[in-house]
Amino acid sequence: MKSRKQLLNSLLKALLAEWGTDEVRSSLEKAIAEHASERSQWSFRSDSPRVERATALQLVDRLEVQKNVKQPLRILATRFDQKDFLPSIADVREFIIMAGQRPPAIKNRQESFRNLLRILLDLSPERLQQMAEAANHAGPAQLGPISDAIAAAGERLPRRNHEPE
Incomplete structure (x- = not known):
């Protein structure tokens, strides 16, 4: 990450040396404005009204x-x-x-x-x-009827009487 910042600083120094502070600042402001305009067209803005789906x-x-x-x-x-x-x-x-x-x-x-x-x-x-x-x-998804059906089926099954000896 440090090398990327170093690269940016080197590029800025070269631009300043070639075109001067005023020209670089003016071009940078235009580029920032264009970039912001493009982003607002393509990205979701949190302040824009949200489209609600119909109930x-x-x-x-x-x-x-x-x-x-x-x-x-x-x-x-x-x-x-x-x-x-x-x-x-x-x-x-x-x-x-x-x-x-x-x-x-x-x-x-x-x-x-x-x-x-x-x-x-x-x-x-x-x-x-x-x-x-x-x-x-x-x-x-409701298990009540299934539970009732299982209980009814269980009542019809023969049962073994286990009496203690």
Whole structure:
């Protein structure tokens, strides 16, 4: 690192010796201004406004559909935003597969709602209402139903009575 600073100092001394202080200072100020201008065009600036992604509810509110479709969609979208409906990317993928479609590459759960919306809009208003009224559908991530199924299966298994001798 020291050698790089030495090189810079040597170059500056050579420039000063050739063109003088005023000319080097003027050219350096222009170069700094151009460099700053180029960086502001290509790099992220922390003071620039951040683009917010639309929530699932905002996407649904933008739709022009019948009230009997929009209301259950709003409920599902609210649950989705609160992570009560399909809380993980894996759940979203599983839901898409269960709908008979091939899931796209999903990198962001929030963005995946657009894919879900296409599937939900294909459902009948009655089915949408059923989904909205159902207990929080969370897909395979909820272990309660699996646990209940294991317990029920265990009750049907024959048991050996071990009595102390």
